[in-house]
Amino acid sequence: MSVLIVGTIALDSIKTPFGDKKDILGGSAVYAAVASSFFAPTTLIGPVGSDFPKEHLTFLQSRDINCNALHKIDGPTFRWHGYYEYDMNQAHTVDTQLNILTKFDPVIPAGLRDTPYVFLANLDPELQLKVIAQLKKPKMIVADTMNFWIDSKREVLHKLIKQVDLMVMNDGEIRQFMETPNIPLAARRLLDLGCKGVIVKKGEHGALYFSKEGHFAAPSYPQEQLRDPTGAGDTFGGALIGYLAKSDDCGPENIRRAVVVGSVMASFNVEDFSLDRMKSLKPKEVRARFEEIRKCACFSELAESHWE
């Protein structure tokens, strides 16, 4: 099954304890589309400015990502400038230049409106709703967001969560959105608002999946080679939707596997800047790391004799 991904396309300038890079490929939809492309035919929709380097387009096409519906807008591409210090769980923004992102009004070409698997990467929730309004009977819509939209468009997010199958947020975001530091409580409140399922990304602490049917806790890969965490959450979401599309199974058991696949892909992406690690990543490495995480998470039930 095929995947449609809509979100931002960016040129990032990033400094971490492991390097300092300028105008490298980034953006929520780019990370997500590259991750998804490991699993399923993927279309990427997002805004590129007139200065968007051809080499990045060539790279995306080399991953068989359909770039025909990119929105080419006159002016400079969206730029994010940030850095990470000693504790790379925390991103610090130096500067955000929205540029042509302010003119982005996503139009889904007629031939793509029936794409069954859709990931709405981090973007203005009003635009995410506009995308949903154009879709024809999607099987699965997954949406991501960020603290900026929780601050500025809380009511729109309330509408959005009722129209998607899975909401993806990080731990800080769901705490902020549901106004409690307790993640399980925050998740229950979100479900009570009409959200069908929510995945909480916790970076180094793994991910949680909550739905009315139950709760799943996915461990993270014990990653020592963290060079640049940018795009980890987007990579997670893209891999999740890509894997669901490939297996074409949205049952709770398969969503659990998809969460782990998302964690695996994110754990690879943080090993290098931008999408550099994705350029050399092989499917067999993905599969091996999935199995490694499975072994890390495994424990057996208690023997009867231990409860005498």
Place this chain on the structure above:
Amino acid sequence: MSVLIVGTIALDSIKTPFGDKKDILGGSAVYAAVASSFFAPTTLIGPVGSDFPKEHLTFLQSRDINCNALHKIDGPTFRWHGYYEYDMNQAHTVDTQLNILTKFDPVIPAGLRDTPYVFLANLDPELQLKVIAQLKKPKMIVADTMNFWIDSKREVLHKLIKQVDLMVMNDGEIRQFMETPNIPLAARRLLDLGCKGVIVKKGEHGALYFSKEGHFAAPSYPQEQLRDPTGAGDTFGGALIGYLAKSDDCGPENIRRAVVVGSVMASFNVEDFSLDRMKSLKPKEVRARFEEIRKCACFSELAESHWE
């Protein structure tokens, strides 16, 4: 098999968003001993002052905890006064009165020196080493510590970790001790220093177990009823040693189960102040929650067809 627990005994004054309590029963060894008593015959060694209320002693004895080797010292009992705000992951200390704790010099009675399972709850690492020196062929020594000792007695901790089977630390402590924000890297460095195994307690994010043989990630129970997190780590350690003693199996698979048992007991303890939840807790509730966590952690391998 039986358990020996050595550590502090305290009267705590604690304020959380859910209440404000004065001079309630606490201390690292008390939380640990009560948790251990659910699984194995347990002896508690720690210092009590002349003001230690008889009712607390009665409660400990009601759990069949051997209190004959408590060190009764003239003067006021060790007191900790602290509070938790909105985010209860963070304890704030108002006041610490060491009182008779400064006179505590643990002597293990001859008849207890061959206790096979030993938990050295948080205490001055020099005293922890003194306890180890008195033991006769223990099967398993588990030790806990805290940031205060990492700051003030780093070299002593280096000696300690070589003499125990399992070191238990929380995420902040191991980051501080091994001087890296990356937990898997910190754990590897600790193992390289001669530590046989380390368990990293991450509170709401579960626990990790690292040894030369492998890595285990235990999820936490999705606890919404958090009223007072004091003693969660001590409860974890006590339940871990108690379960290991009950099953008398220190193999890597059983340590995994013991880590989950520790998480389960800690998740109960935080439901109320002091050890109040332990007073009503039933073994069948412990077992049911263990199975609940197992269901939360479960995911199956990838189908071959998903990797074509």
